[in-house]
Amino acid sequence: MWQNAPAGYEGGYGWMHGDGGWMGMGLQGLFWILILIAVVWVIVWASRMAGGPQPGKTGAEERPSAMDILDERYARGEIDREDYMARKADLESRE
Numbered sequence: 001m002w003q004n005a006p007a008g009y010e011g012g013y014g015w016m017h018g019d020g021g022w023m024g025m026g027l028q029g030l031f032w033i034l035i036l037i038a039v040v041w042v043i044v045w046a047s048r049m050a051g052g053p054q055p056g057k058t059g060a061e062e063r064p065s066a067m068d069i070l071d072e073r074y075a076r077g078e079i080d081r082e083d084y085m086a087r088k089a090d091l092e093s094r095e
Contacts (some may be wrong), residue, residue, distance in 0.1 A: 066091055 074084040
């Protein structure tokens with residue numbers, strides 16, 4: 001079976017022995033590229049999961065409403081009472 005094997009070659013089937021197994025047929029590079037892609041995918045997936053929305057919160061709860069913004073602007077003194085009341089009435093008529 002091993003009559004034409006090079007001197008010192010003991011044969012054997014296993015990783016990276018060059019004995020005609022799937023790793024020795026030039027697929028070794030492809031195997032490591034696939035491993036690298038899988039590792040990168042897991043890192044990206046984990047980072048997106050960590051930075052995603054918190055459980056129990058929706059997008060509407062995270063964004064302030066128009067009335068909240070109006071209240072904040074009035075509290076900071078950016079608009080006067082007359083302007084605040086007019087805008088508040090306008091917002092309430094839209095609801």
